[in-house]
Amino acid sequence: MTIHIKGAKIMAMDASHGSDCFDGDILIEDQRIVAMGAALPEAEADIVIDGHDKLVTPGFVNGHIHTPEALFRGRYENLPLEMWMTLAYFLVGDGQLAPRALYLRSMLVAMDALRNGVTFLADDILEPPLQSMETLGCIFQAYDDVGIRANVSGHVIDRPIADTIPFFPEILPDDLLAQINAGKPPTVEEYVAFAEEAFSLYHGRADGRLRFMVAPSGPQRCTVELMQAADELARANKTAFHTHIVESKIQAVAGHEFYGKTLVQYMHDLGLLNRGTTIAHGVWTTDEDIALLGAAKCSVVHNSLSNMKLHSGVAPIRRMIDAGVNVAIGTDGVSTSDTPRMFDAMRTAAYMHGVTTGDNEAWLSSHEVIHAATMGGAYSALLEDDIGSLEVGKKADLVIMDLRNANFVPLNDPRKHIVYCENGSSVETVIVDGEIVLRDGLLTKIDEEAMLDEFRELMPEIMAKHEPQEEQNKAFLPYLQEVYERCAAVDLGIHRYGGNDMPSWP
């Protein structure tokens, strides 16, 4: 299959052009871009797309998302991370869905992502109480069918949950503590066997479009042995090592309480910071942490929407960029941000740093934001040789936007329109792996309406199971509130909240 895009405005995000646009053609053959430039010679392409009044960009890379939260878009608010998790993922109980519901859950997010120009998801799948090969397979099947590119994880926690939150075991009444401790986390051997089977079954599926990544939840939630085993698996299979570090102040306090050091320092001391390490959030990193991350060429995924909604704080992104940390952008789970759409995440990433510093040179530019949402994400996913920019030889993952849309009229600086004006409504065509997956606003590989109808029909049954367990888990909230307030009062020598009113409890 060959596709010739003729006479478009191109934002390539490659090393020589960056986000500066130029006019030209793109020729795609099978999965890859084979030629780019001004007025390519007329080729016998299978499909010719008129690029007049169109802007072509690389597909946007959602560097961190949890699609299982699709069930809970628009459901929660005003809860800090640990309290929100208790309701969305449960400390006790079993939220596991039937295979078809799992398939539709991730399909729903992937459809929304593609429709809005997101061609890649780093999808970290937490499936409590335990992920199985079958449940993981449902996610891969959805992405295989809809045509999106993805790294999909098996998210794993192998420490008793109560022990992963500082002060929690001593605050919890015995009966609630016993309920949490009734669950049995996987052993390191079980996790390694699971991951190895996942690599053999799913890694490289759909001609390499889909990959398995390792995702130990975080250094306060996993044993040293599990973190090291995950690192070995990632290196052996050349895949991303994806984890969460100091998303919330509670997690930052956990480092000092559990290990007597910051969690980044702890990872460094264990030899777990390297080129393949991606850290979601990094909100409560210190300057010393940031230097370690930069020296090790790690990636940090900035999740501005989630960090605001859960009151996690503002990540020191400018200091990370200055220290050589690769910065990507993600939405985080679609209940903590309520969206997989990168236009939403890019806009808030550009805005939020202005509220914590008056130093306007430290704010992010639209170029930096788009770079993080394309090449930064590609580097984090270990896919920078294939995606993230439009270049000859790279995979053809791209978005075609209509410049006659109100979001681009009048046209000033396209990169500022993308970050500050665009809301997805100009996205006309999306190509992934050389295949048109969205054309004239319609997904080409699946029946979107049928998927939405089927999912809506399943929801009453799903919520009938979820709601009583959500109610049961609310018993933990007052104790987590106490943990939250206690950790807020700990002086860590850094402040990541937007205001100066923490801690302030009535």
Ligand SMILES: [Zn+2]
């Ligand atoms: Zn996350």
